[in-house]
Structures are given as structure tokens and as C-alpha cells.
Amino acid sequence: MNHDSRPQRWNSVSGIPLKSFYSAEDIPAEHRRVMDASPGAAPFHRGAYPTGYRTKAWRIFQLSGFGKPEDENARIKFLLANGETGFLMEHDRNTGDHCYNVDHPDVLARREDVGLTGAVMQSVRDIAICMDGLPIESTYGHAGGAVVQHAPFALAGYWTVAKRRGIDLRTLAGTGQSDFFLTYLGCVTKQQIPTPAGLRFNADIMEFCSKHLPRWVPVSIAGYNGADSGLNAYQELGALFANAVEYLDEIKRRGSMPMEEAARGCGGVSFRMSMDIIEEACKLRAARLMWTQLLERRYGITNPKVANLRIHCVTAGSMMTWQQPLNNIVRGTLMALAGVLGGVQSLGVSGYDEALSIPSEHAHQMSVRIQQVLQNETNLCAVTDPLGGSYYVETLTAQLVERAWQFFEEIEQQGGFLATLDSGWLHARAAENQHAEFMAQDSGERVVVGVTDFREDISPYAVDGFMGVDDAFEVALARLEEVRRTRGERRAGDALRELERVCRGSENIMPAMMEALDADVTLGEVGDVWRDVFGDWNTPIQT
Amino acid sequence: MSTGTPLHVLFDRARGGERGALARLLSVAEAGGEDAAALDSLCAASAAPRARTIGITGAPGAGKSTLTAALLGCARRESQPVAVLAIDPSSPLTGGAILGDRVRMHHAAVDEGVFIRSLASRGQQGGLAQATSLGARVLEACGWPWILLETVGIGQVEVEISGRADLVVVVLNPGWGDEIQANKAGLMEVADIFVINKADRDGVAQTRRDIEGAIAARPGGAEIPVIETVATRGEGVEGVWAAIAARHAALEASGLLATRRRGRIAAELESAVMSALRRRVAVLLAGDAGLRERARIEAGASGIHEGARALLDAIVRD
Amino acid sequence: MTSAPKRILMAKTGLDGHWRGPTIVARALRDAGFEVIMVGMVTADEVVRAAIDEDVDLVGLNIGGHVEVAERAIAAIRAARPEVPIFCGGVVPPWAKKRLEEKGVEVFPPGSQLPEIVEAARRLTGWQAA
Structure with missing residues (x-):
């Protein structure tokens, strides 16, 4: 399709009308007043830290994992050797997301897929294998547990392995996730604890870290999953802060830790980076501004060590095409650039083969190389907030903030973030956008190179798609049986009973989880307790 | 019909336990017309023992699918075979429909003692109620002792469909005083059991008062159970099942069930x-x-x- | 007067909870006048049970991961209801797509246009809303 014959409607991807050029008068007065603040100072839109990448380049932080725990261990070491500066431990999703062991009928029916989207870890022993030889004291690790009901297991397992190595948990840095967007919006599992139980889990994790792991980021709200399910830029922003409010209000209600600490605990978030480069960079500036406003207006917090939102970005996997996959290297680079221009603290770039499968070694290496090129060859690290002061960027940042707060208000009016998940309202918003996007692609309004247009491909080699290893299931089954055979059955039984008791009451679940992991309790047994005590979330959508 | 299998052959195979044949018969019932009429006659002539047909309805969002799924569990724990006809609205614009009740019942997904059939309203005047009645009669003829008719909505059509059942369960949520007051289609008069689902929320006591106020004037209104449930956790569901069995037995013993069935025949x-x-x-x-x-x-x-x-x-x- | 709408079963063979693809396709099919029965994430046995009891005219599978999982479901459906056509959508590498097509199953990878999918549904069921 000819570029000239496209309909002439110029909006940002989120629908904000764009002028053909901007000037000073376009910047809203209210924003003009705060525009010139420095990076590292309120309202932080220019950057979380004053010296930015000069002092500390963004962390190269790739999602990784498949197969047996030792396969994931190898891939993480490969990535670290190639230059990533933090690691993400992805647990197999068939088992982890549902807290099933591999012998659960629903897992057995898909046994080939076990170990495809993460390593199978059913006990602390598996987690130890996965972490073997990883420099967890000096390298920032993400323990996995992206899904809310899985997080306590993943975190307790990681921390137990650390303890066994003689590491003082008070010094251990790293992050959890336990993300509502993924769990209840983007990737709705077959069974899940209801949202109120999820909120309880996350508040418990935040409290536990406050007491025992002060350097650990307990939870990370991942707007990425909201965006990838269809929410646009300002909806992603508004919903993310509505999610944060749920955590903060719960802590406030409990009165169990200082609010500043709670804010710091959920002040490490993630956003998706997609293809509208400027809008996406503005989204991060808007996010930092909104966090400052939220903390001050709602909680009276102005401490700059708390009000500076720290952001991780992942480039949009859904933008990767299976047609002409090498084009995805360009896409990954551009989306990464958006994150860098927006001032991210850490960045994961999707593999160029993501539309086909999980990343091959080469695709993973490429994701790291892209970031290394950006860090070392472009001089981008020299100046913080390079887009600051641009008439367009400042106007768009302000417009995103305005629309995001409106969306936030719509959510609050319905009773808050959890209510909009339970009712399916948020899913409906996401679906509307997805539908419109499909229509735009069908009508020719949206061009995707290699897919809708420019389809000739003379690439010298095909990208086949990496499907992991073949023996993840068998080995996992054997190890499960071994755990059952060799563990102290009394201690495991006691630990499970204690876990159940705590769940039925209102004590913090994490001490019981730590004991359970140490006692070789398995993932499926933990899941059985969840199902028994909390029941099943009533999904508002049909999958 | 697609393969030209004579209707009475299908009927015999269905009565013999062949699920595929039963499924085909339900399609015939849904389609209406001459074949449905012939099927109706076959059912009448079969003199099968009576099934207990229970209507379950409530406004969208009440959680009635979750409740129905939980009730299936109760029936199965007593080794009772149970069939579900789950009705959802068709799009008035396009005539199509998305039927999603089976997802809620995934626990019963391969249980031989459960038969779930999703039906779209297809926008026909009266046709839906007829199709549902005939569908229930077919299931009855094939020996299913319990049939749950699940509809969404509290409007005219739902009242009519529910009226084809022996007994109607109406599912409400706390805080629905307005819906109860409005009572446009007369659902308050038709209900035999009220369920206040999502009873872990605020407003349960007020809703209970609203219901009791609305049914006070009905003969026997004071005996109508109002049961609280949290269907997602299975709480209170056994009580609903017990109430269904008890109410049905009472209706039978008092002769009221026979009266209702006669009335149903007249209405149909x-x-x-x-x-x-x-x-x-x-x-x-x-x-x-x-x-x-x-x-x-x-x-x-x-x-x-x-x-x-x-x-x-x-x-x-x- | 148009004949009764044809019924399409939509099922996911995998255990990953991405729901947008099936939902968008389901809506497009509904808008084209079909009745779409959604069953969620199901095993081979479960999809067969639904295909039989709902007397569907077409089965749509949302697939991904290892193609063997989808193939098991396809084989089971064919054994129980050989006359019912099956089509698939989802993330599959090109060689897996080819393998399924050789078995007579149409595959719609990401980026497929909705009109294509609706057209396939019409062709496979031999039906179109008036």
C-alpha cells in the first residue's frame, strides 16, 4: 500500500491528536511550571536520579528460562557472560502459574510444553539447581513469581537458597513481581486465588521484606501486561497507579509499616515499550510525574528517595512478527531506544524470534547486543532526559498525565483497581482497543512491514523457532518422586498444616512459606492449600 | 438433518445412552419446526420417569453460572446425574452469540454423569421457551433425573423459561434493593428459593429484608428460603442444594407440583x-x-x- | 428466512492464559452470525466431550507451544466426530503450520486478518448469515 494513500489522521497510538509541529504555547500552563525541574528532583519527570546514566547505566535485564533448572542456569550464565547485568529467573508457567506439580492431569495433558516458558521448579531443590553458581550477592536477581499465587513460593525458595549459602538476607538485593496485571488481566489462568487473597499475599510480602529483606523490592507492578493485553499508554499509566493505591491503602489499613517504606516497596514498576517511540518515552516521564503527585496528594509523602519512581521496561513482544523475523531486531532496537530516552533503570529487549517461540541463544545474545550498542556507541549515556524541553515531548507528557488521571478516576469510581478486574471492566477496555487495532490492520490504516505490506523476503536464512529441551517433563517427574521419597515427611506435613492454618487466619504467610520451602514442600501441595482455603477467582471473561 | 438418520432411530440411540445422538436431538429441538414436533411426540410416547427441572436465573453478574457449577458438584457428590441447559442471549444485531457457561463448569468437563448444553436465545418470540422445554423433555426421556435450566436476566423471557421448570431459584447480590423493588417481570412472584450470592460483601442484611418484604404478601411467602452463598468459595452451596431437594419434595407431596405441571402444559x-x-x-x-x-x-x-x-x-x- | 446459525466450538489446547486472540476471533464470528461456544483451556478429552455434547458444526482451536499437544486434540476430535472440520489459530513455527495443514487443518498464525478467518468459518460450515 502506498504511503501517500493512507488516511491522513495523525494521532499517537493511544489516540491523542498530534499537530504537525509544536511550539511553546502548546505546553499546558500547569506543566510549564514544573517543566524545568532537574532530574532527580520533584516532580522527577526528567529522571529518577540526578546524574542518570553517567553514574549508572541502565541494567541489561533479560527474561530467560526454559527446560530443567540446569538448562535455565546455563542460559542465565550465558547471558551474564555476554554482558547482561542482572538476571531474571523464569519459572515454567504450566506448573508455576497454577501451582500444579507436573503430575497434575492438566499438566500431563500438555507434557511437551512443560519447561517451554520457564524452568520447572517444584521444590527448593530445583530452585537451588537453577541458582547454582549465580552471583546473587553482587548481581541483581529477579526471583520469578510473576503470577500472584506463585510469588510466595518463588520468593521463599530463592531466599531459602540464599540463606543456605550463608547470605544474610538483610543484605540481599533483588526483586519479586507478583503482578496483578499479568495474573488477572493479561494472562488469565484456569485457576487462581481471588483478588482479595492476592492483595493479602502482596501486602504480606511487602511486610516481610520490610522486616527481613530491606534491600529487596517485594513486588513490581508490571504495566507491561496491561499494555500487552490492549490498554493504551495513558490507560496503562492510570491503571498502574490505581494498582499501587490498592497496595498502599492496604498497608495503611494494616498500619504494619511506615508508608514511606511501603511506597518505596512498590516504587519499582515496569512498563511496556512499544513502537510509538516518542509517546512511549513520554509515558515514562509522565509516570514519574504521576508517582510524585500521587504520593504527595494522597499520602503526604515527599521524600525524594521514595518519590522517584524506578522503572523497568520490556519491549513489546506482541510487536514481533513471524514474517521476516530479522526486522524484529530493528523493532527491538527502536523500542529500547524509547526506553532509554525515557530514562529507564533497567531494560529487557524481546527476542527477534518471539513470534515463533522462546528466544534462541542467538536471539537472546542479540537482545543484549542491542543494549550494548546503545550504551557504548551512541553517546546516549552522556545526557539525562535528552528530550526534555522539546515542545512536543513536554506537551505530550502533560497530555498523557491528564488522560491517565482521568482513567485512574474512572477506576476509582468503580471501587478501585481490584473491582475493575473482578467486574471485567478493565478487560473490556483492553479488548476494545485490540478490536480497533485489528480493524485498523484489516482496513489498511495500520501498516506492519512484512505483514500488511512489503512482504517480499529474501533473508538468507530461516528462523525456525527454539522449542527448549525434550526431557524437562521426565526429569521433573523423576525429581518430584525423589523429593517425596527422600524428604522428612513429618516436617513437610507439619509445615503444610501450619501454612494452611496461617492462611485461614490473618497472620503473615511468609514465615510459614519459608519453613515450607525449607521442608521440601512441593509447588502442587502449596497450590492445594490455596485452592482449599481461598477458592477460585471468578473470571469475568471467557478464555 | 445432516445424515438423514431417521428421528426415531436417533431417539432410540439417545435413550440407549449415546451422547452424540442426544446432542443431535437437542439440535432438532432447538431448530423447531416439523422435526421438533415429531420429536415432541416421541418424548410424550416414551413415558419416561419425571425429571426434576430446576430454573436458575438472576441478573448478569450475580454469579449464577458459578453457583450452577457448584450445584453440579453437590449433585455429583450424591452420584446424581445432572444435565444443564445454559441459555445466553443472541446479539439482536447479528443473530450470533457467545456462549460461555461451560468455562465455569470446567470441573465437570469429562464427568459422564454431567451433560451441559449451551443455547442461544436466537431472538425468537416464544421460540426459546419452547425449544428449552422440548430440550428438557428430551433429556428427561433419556433418563437424566436432574435438569438445571440456567438463564441470565430477570426479564420477561427469563420468567417464562423459569416458569417451565418445576422450581425456580433466583440469584441476587447484596445491595440489589432497586432490582427487587422494580420486579418488572414478576420474578419475585415466581421464585421458590432466593440466593444472596457474594454474601461476603456489605448489604446482605438489607437485601434479605428487601426480599422478605417483597414476598411477604405471597401465600407461603414466609416459607421461601433465602440462602447466603459465596459461590466462588463454595460456601452455602450445599445449603442451596438441600433446599432445592427439600422444596421439590414438598411441592410434590402437597400436590402443588402436579398443579404447576398442568399449568405449564396449558401455558406451553x-x-x-x-x-x-x-x-x-x-x-x-x-x-x-x-x-x-x-x-x-x-x-x-x-x-x-x-x-x-x-x-x-x-x-x-x- | 435464514437457517439456524451454525455452532462453533472455541477451545485453547495450551495452559497459558492469553485470551485476547480467542476473544477477538469469537467476537468476529459472533458478528458474522455464528454461535460461538467457548470452553477455555481444555485437554483433548474435554474438547471432545464439548464437541459431541454441543453438536457443533466446526471446532476452532487456539494453539501454541509444542504442536504435539494440538495434534492430540485434533486426533481425538477426529476419532469421535470425523465429519466435523477443525481450524486453528495461534503461535506456531512455519514447519508446524505445514504439518497441520498436511493433516487437513487450516492454520491462522498471528497477523491473520479477521475477514479471512470468518470466510474460512463460512466455507467450512457451508453457511452464511443472511
Whole structure:
């Protein structure tokens, strides 16, 4: 399709009308007043830290994992050797997301897929294998547990392995996730604890870290999953802060830790980076501004060590095409650039083969190389907030903030973030956008190179798609049986009973989880307790 | 029908336990027309033991699918086979529908003692209730002792469908005082059991008062159970199942069930006659006789009522 | 007068909870006048049970991961209801797509246009809303 014959409607991807050029008068007065603040100072839109990448380049932080725990261990070491500066431990999703062991009928029916989207870890022993030889004291690790009901297991397992190595948990840095967007919006599992139980889990994790792991980021709200399910830029922003409010209000209600600490605990978030480069960079500036406003207006917090939102970005996997996959290297680079221009603290770039499968070694290496090129060859690290002061960027940042707060208000009016998940309202918003996007692609309004247009491909080699290893299931089954055979059955039984008791009451679940992991309790047994005590979330959508 | 298998052969196979044949019969019932009429006769002649047909309805969002799924669990724990007809609305614009009740019942997904069938309303006047009644009769003829008719909504159609059941369960949520007051379609008069689902929320006591106030004037209103549940956690569901069994037994013992069934037959007969009449009228109006009368009226040679009587005579004569 | 709408079963063979693809396709099919029965994430046995009891005219599978999982479901459906056509959508590498097509199953990878999918449904069921 000819570029000239496209309909002439110029909006940002989120629908904000764009002028053909901007000037000073376009910047809203209210924003003009705060525009010139420095990076590292309120309202932080220019950057979380004053010296930015000069002092500390963004962390190269790739999602990784498949197969047996030792396969994931190898891939993480490969990535670290190639230059990533933090690691993400992805647990197999068939088992982890549902807290099933591999012998659960629903897992057995898909046994080939076990170990495809993460390593199978059913006990602390598996987690130890996965972490073997990883420099967890000096390298920032993400323990996995992206899904809310899985997080306590993943975190307790990681921390137990650390303890066994003689590491003082008070010094251990790293992050959890336990993300509502993924769990209840983007990737709705077959069974899940209801949202109120999820909120309880996350508040418990935040409290536990406050007491025992002060350097650990307990939870990370991942707007990425909201965006990838269809929410646009300002909806992603508004919903993310509505999610944060749920955590903060719960802590406030409990009165169990200082609010500043709670804010710091959920002040490490993630956003998706997609293809509208400027809008996406503005989204991060808007996010930092909104966090400052939220903390001050709602909680009276102005401490700059708390009000500076720290952001991780992942480039949009859904933008990767299976047609002409090498084009995805360009896409990954551009989306990464958006994150860098927006001032991210850490960045994961999707593999160029993501539309086909999980990343091959080469695709993973490429994701790291892209970031290394950006860090070392472009001089981008020299100046913080390079887009600051641009008439367009400042106007768009302000417009995103305005629309995001409106969306936030719509959510609050319905009773808050959890209510909009339970009712399916948020899913409906996401679906509307997805539908419109499909229509735009069908009508020719949206061009995707290699897919809708420019389809000739003379690439010298095909990208086949990496499907992991073949023996993840068998080995996992054997190890499960071994755990059952060799563990102290009394201690495991006691630990499970204690876990159940705590769940039925209102004590913090994490001490019981730590004991359970140490006692070789398995993932499926933990899941059985969840199902028994909390029941099943009533999904508002049909999958 | 697709393969040309004679209806009575399918019927025998279905009664013999063949699920595929039963499924095909339900499609016949849904489609209506001559085949459905013949199927109806086969069911009548089969003299199968009576099933217990329970209507479950409530406004969207009440959690009635979750409740139905939980009730399935209760039935199965007693080794009772149970069938579900789950009805969802068709799009008035396109005629299509998304039917999603099975997802809620995934625990019963391969249980031989459960039969779930999703039906779309298909926007027909009265046709849905007829199709559902016939579907229930087919299941009954095939030996299913419990049949749950699950509809969404508290409007006219849902009341009509529910009226085809022996007993109606209405599912509400706390804080629905307005819906109860509105009672547009008379659901408050039809309900035999009320369930306040999502009872972990605020407003349960007030809702209970609203319900009791609305049914106070009904004969036997004080005996109507109002049961609290949190269906997602299975709380209170056993109580609902026990109440269903108890109410059904009471209706039977008192002779009220027989009265209702007689009334149901009368209502269905009227509905069937009306449907058939509507079809005949549509054909007549679109045909030569109808066009002729219209022309006469347009030309001033006849009045509307005169024309109507002439056409009516034509129907009666044929 | 149009004949009764054809019924399409939509099922996911995998255990990953991405729901947008099936939902968008389901809506497009509904808008084209079909009745779409959604069953969620199901095993081979479960999809067969639904295909039989709902007397569907077409089965749509949302697939991904290892193609063997989808193939098991396809084989089971064919054993129980050989006359019912099956089509698939989802993330599959090109060689897996080819393998399924050789078995007579149409595959719609990401980026497929909705009109294509609706057209396939019409062709496979031999039905179109008036």
C-alpha cells in the first residue's frame, strides 16, 4: 500500500491528536511550571536520579528460562557472560502459574510444553539447581513469581537458597513481581486465588521484606501486561497507579509499616515499550510525574528517595512478527531506544524470534547486543532526559498525565483497581482497543512491514523457532518422586498444616512459606492449600 | 438433518445412552419446526420417569453460572446425574452469540454423569421457551433425573423459561434493593428459593429484608428460603442444594407440583398454538390474499378491521 | 428466512492464559452470525466431550507451544466426530503450520486478518448469515 494513500489522521497510538509541529504555547500552563525541574528532583519527570546514566547505566535485564533448572542456569550464565547485568529467573508457567506439580492431569495433558516458558521448579531443590553458581550477592536477581499465587513460593525458595549459602538476607538485593496485571488481566489462568487473597499475599510480602529483606523490592507492578493485553499508554499509566493505591491503602489499613517504606516497596514498576517511540518515552516521564503527585496528594509523602519512581521496561513482544523475523531486531532496537530516552533503570529487549517461540541463544545474545550498542556507541549515556524541553515531548507528557488521571478516576469510581478486574471492566477496555487495532490492520490504516505490506523476503536464512529441551517433563517427574521419597515427611506435613492454618487466619504467610520451602514442600501441595482455603477467582471473561 | 438418520432411530440411540445422538436431538429441538414436533411426540410416547427441572436465573453478574457449577458438584457428590441447559442471549444485531457457561463448569468437563448444553436465545418470540422445554423433555426421556435450566436476566423471557421448570431459584447480590423493588417481570412472584450470592460483601442484611418484604404478601411467602452463598468459595452451596431437594419434595407431596405441571402444559400449549398461528399469519400476510386485502384497504374499498376479519376467516377455513 | 446459525466450538489446547486472540476471533464470528461456544483451556478429552455434547458444526482451536499437544486434540476430535472440520489459530513455527495443514487443518498464525478467518468459518460450515 502506498504511503501517500493512507488516511491522513495523525494521532499517537493511544489516540491523542498530534499537530504537525509544536511550539511553546502548546505546553499546558500547569506543566510549564514544573517543566524545568532537574532530574532527580520533584516532580522527577526528567529522571529518577540526578546524574542518570553517567553514574549508572541502565541494567541489561533479560527474561530467560526454559527446560530443567540446569538448562535455565546455563542460559542465565550465558547471558551474564555476554554482558547482561542482572538476571531474571523464569519459572515454567504450566506448573508455576497454577501451582500444579507436573503430575497434575492438566499438566500431563500438555507434557511437551512443560519447561517451554520457564524452568520447572517444584521444590527448593530445583530452585537451588537453577541458582547454582549465580552471583546473587553482587548481581541483581529477579526471583520469578510473576503470577500472584506463585510469588510466595518463588520468593521463599530463592531466599531459602540464599540463606543456605550463608547470605544474610538483610543484605540481599533483588526483586519479586507478583503482578496483578499479568495474573488477572493479561494472562488469565484456569485457576487462581481471588483478588482479595492476592492483595493479602502482596501486602504480606511487602511486610516481610520490610522486616527481613530491606534491600529487596517485594513486588513490581508490571504495566507491561496491561499494555500487552490492549490498554493504551495513558490507560496503562492510570491503571498502574490505581494498582499501587490498592497496595498502599492496604498497608495503611494494616498500619504494619511506615508508608514511606511501603511506597518505596512498590516504587519499582515496569512498563511496556512499544513502537510509538516518542509517546512511549513520554509515558515514562509522565509516570514519574504521576508517582510524585500521587504520593504527595494522597499520602503526604515527599521524600525524594521514595518519590522517584524506578522503572523497568520490556519491549513489546506482541510487536514481533513471524514474517521476516530479522526486522524484529530493528523493532527491538527502536523500542529500547524509547526506553532509554525515557530514562529507564533497567531494560529487557524481546527476542527477534518471539513470534515463533522462546528466544534462541542467538536471539537472546542479540537482545543484549542491542543494549550494548546503545550504551557504548551512541553517546546516549552522556545526557539525562535528552528530550526534555522539546515542545512536543513536554506537551505530550502533560497530555498523557491528564488522560491517565482521568482513567485512574474512572477506576476509582468503580471501587478501585481490584473491582475493575473482578467486574471485567478493565478487560473490556483492553479488548476494545485490540478490536480497533485489528480493524485498523484489516482496513489498511495500520501498516506492519512484512505483514500488511512489503512482504517480499529474501533473508538468507530461516528462523525456525527454539522449542527448549525434550526431557524437562521426565526429569521433573523423576525429581518430584525423589523429593517425596527422600524428604522428612513429618516436617513437610507439619509445615503444610501450619501454612494452611496461617492462611485461614490473618497472620503473615511468609514465615510459614519459608519453613515450607525449607521442608521440601512441593509447588502442587502449596497450590492445594490455596485452592482449599481461598477458592477460585471468578473470571469475568471467557478464555 | 445432516445424515438423514431417521428421528426415531436417533431417539432410540439417545435413550440407549449415546451422547452424540442426544446432542443431535437437542439440535432438532432447538431448530423447531416439523422435526421438533415429531420429536415432541416421541418424548410424550416414551413415558419416561419425571425429571426434576430446576430454573436458575438472576441478573448478569450475580454469579449464577458459578453457583450452577457448584450445584453440579453437590449433585455429583450424591452420584446424581445432572444435565444443564445454559441459555445466553443472541446479539439482536447479528443473530450470533457467545456462549460461555461451560468455562465455569470446567470441573465437570469429562464427568459422564454431567451433560451441559449451551443455547442461544436466537431472538425468537416464544421460540426459546419452547425449544428449552422440548430440550428438557428430551433429556428427561433419556433418563437424566436432574435438569438445571440456567438463564441470565430477570426479564420477561427469563420468567417464562423459569416458569417451565418445576422450581425456580433466583440469584441476587447484596445491595440489589432497586432490582427487587422494580420486579418488572414478576420474578419475585415466581421464585421458590432466593440466593444472596457474594454474601461476603456489605448489604446482605438489607437485601434479605428487601426480599422478605417483597414476598411477604405471597401465600407461603414466609416459607421461601433465602440462602447466603459465596459461590466462588463454595460456601452455602450445599445449603442451596438441600433446599432445592427439600422444596421439590414438598411441592410434590402437597400436590402443588402436579398443579404447576398442568399449568405449564396449558401455558406451553397456548404458546405453541400462538407460535403456529404467528407463522401462518406471516405467510398469509405476505401472500396473495394478504396483498389483495391491503390493496383494497389502500384503495378505500375496505376498512382495516374488515380486512382483518376476512384474512382471519381464511385461516380458520384452511 | 435464514437457517439456524451454525455452532462453533472455541477451545485453547495450551495452559497459558492469553485470551485476547480467542476473544477477538469469537467476537468476529459472533458478528458474522455464528454461535460461538467457548470452553477455555481444555485437554483433548474435554474438547471432545464439548464437541459431541454441543453438536457443533466446526471446532476452532487456539494453539501454541509444542504442536504435539494440538495434534492430540485434533486426533481425538477426529476419532469421535470425523465429519466435523477443525481450524486453528495461534503461535506456531512455519514447519508446524505445514504439518497441520498436511493433516487437513487450516492454520491462522498471528497477523491473520479477521475477514479471512470468518470466510474460512463460512466455507467450512457451508453457511452464511443472511
